Amino acid sequence: MLDQRLLRDNPDLITSELARRGLTVDLTGLQLVAQQERQLEEQRSNLQAEGNRIGKQVGQLIQAGASPKGPEVQALRDQGNRIKQQVAVLEEEEKGLEQRLRDQLLAFPNLPAAAVPPGSSEADNVEVKRWGSPRQESGLQEHWQIGERLGLWETERSVRIAQSRFITLLGAGARLERALISFMLDQHSARGYTEVLPPILVNSASLTGSGQLPKFAEESFRCADDDLWLTPTAEVPLTSLHRDEVLPAEQLPLRYCAYTPCFRREAGSYGRDTRGLIRLHQFNKVELYWFCHPDHSAAAHEQLTAHAEAILETLALPYRRIELCTADLGFSAARTFDLEVWLPGAGAYREISSCSVCGDFQARRASIRFKQADSKGTQLVHTLNGSGLAVGRTMAALLENGQQSDGSVKLPAALVPYFGGDTIGAG
């Protein structure tokens, strides 16, 4: 959520920064609402102050021995009643304006960081670096061909269980998924992240805090009877882990990693990536999340991204880092690096991680602040999140990159202790 003070003090900045994201907004109406709301607040609080004075007078008179029914007290009571009625009217109006203001502010995306390259579509994203040597030979299979051939999962029977875009992993496939989750969590824990296994049903306040609500309700699965939703990413429960908290400054940064299944409707993607593990309604992901001091969030972004990259490197998977341009940034992000893994069968790089710094955007929505022991007041923390990594897509990458001429798949050495072998489909 954007800062109301920014709306008041520098609305042109909001307009121009949102324009960088390709968004045209006219804030004049909203500014007017904010201004009216402030005037009402002033009027109301002055009236309340008067009412409070009257209340005290009544109390003092009665304690001094005046009759509670006497004319003097009665006059004050009448005055108090009149004020009460006026306050009620103002208050209702004020609440209405406040609600309008908040609703609209919640619908604005984050402002892009200064460093974000300008652009009008994903075509303007900037490649920052490449790692590894991609296999280029012809005749390589795509991961879904390999998986089906080796019996790593069930496609059609999964439709029977749920519907399309759900997968049932079997045998070595299920085992590899589990191995990857453990491997990733161990790697991150060793770097100081606290492992978290959060609820994957989350309430509306949690989705609002991280930015999925109110605008993207149609992207999530919902349990209509309970004000609970299936989480689309661990970013949601992790943000709310400290929602409405004031953290001691010396505890920062707080760094968490969490494995969760993730659930997304993928509305509007019919016909795309219909085969294999790339685009599913339910997939597994290990997420990295930081709560940090505003001064350190830029450096933290680099570190978090490096931690995601370290997983790819340890798995010997070639990748590239892409910096998203202003037009391609997600709703809550101020700056984002996407990691794309090389899929030699498909002959393309595919997104496997997205690492974002959100500034105070989520912290303001979720009210997550920190306090310096020696100073008054609180400040909003900065939050960062990144996939470390999407597990299904990692499996796809391992299958395509590790495929051998005999049809088997060779796994990287780092996975052997987790998987219990170095080859799938040998013999």
Added chain:
RNA sequence: GGAGAGGUGGCUGAGUGGUCGAAAGCGAACGACUCGAAAUCGUUUGAAGGGCAACCUUCCGUGGGUUCGAAUCCCACCCUCUCCGCCA
């Protein structure tokens, strides 16, 4: 799901309808003492909004209500704990 108890500041925990934003303690900060520290003593110490400021308003689970005045009384809801039931 049924019965009971309870939700108060960073934490513990008092609170009679009227100077209650709230005693006390812990914790924290500063100062004194000390060569230094511990202990002790003193002072300070919640948040949000508005105002240049003095200061004003709001916040005792949430939302309503009664009252001139509500942490305190009434209603509804949410949550936590204990017992029972059910259950991996």
